Amino acid sequence: LQNDHKALMKQVEEALHQLHAREKEKHARDEAEALAEAMSQTQSLPQAFAKVNAVTPGSPANISGLQVDDEIVEFGSVNVNNFQNLQNIATVVQHSEGRPLSVTVLRSGKKVHVGLTPKRWAGKGLLG
Numbered sequence: 001l002q003n004d005h006k007a008l009m010k011q012v013e014e015a016l017h018q019l020h021a022r023e024k025e026k027h028a029r030d031e032a033e034a035l036a037e038a039m040s041q042t043q044s045l046p047q048a049f050a051k052v053n054a055v056t057p058g059s060p061a062n063i064s065g066l067q068v069d070d071e072i073v074e075f076g077s078v079n080v081n082n083f084q085n086l087q088n089i090a091t092v093v094q095h096s097e098g099r100p101l102s103v104t105v106l107r108s109g110k111k112v113h114v115g116l117t118p119k120r121w122a123g124k125g126l127l128g
Contacts (some may be wrong), residue, residue, distance in 0.1 A: 048106055049083040064116035065114045070105035093118045 011105065047069030055062045076092040094099065096118050103114045 010117075031052040040058070041061070045106060045109070045111060046104070048073050049080045050075075050089070052105070059121060060117060060119055064103070064114050066103070066114055066116070067107065068098045070107050070112070072105055073111070074102070074105065076101040076103070 040097045050072040051066055052061075052066055052070040052072065055066050055068055075089050076096060078088045078092055082088070098117065098119055101116045101118065105112050105114060
């Protein structure tokens with residue numbers, strides 16, 4: 001009876017080891033998949049070339065939905081490949097007064113498209 005008990009306990013112990021080994025492998029696989037997915041999402045986000053520091057209430061920028069800390073990826077025809085300085089954006093704004101511009105920003109790690117129409121307002125500039 002004692003030998004049967006020893007043999008049975010050994011089988012239970014081996015089964016538990018196998019079960020935990022499979023669980024450990026599954027956990028490692030899941031972590032690797034989650035890491036790979038996070039890396040691919042990060043890599044798929046475009047690179048920003050500017051960051052919004054302020055948005056004046058009531059301005060065209062505010063009305064369009066731009067927010068402080070939005071990272072600008074594309075502003076009309078300006079993107080990370082051709083951006084040299086803020087004058088590039090000013091030129092696009094001046095040539096687009098009254099016409100909608102497509103603006104793409106990164107907000108909280110997600111790509112967001114905003115429609116912006118530059119126009120003069122309350123004696124200020126074109127955007128605010």
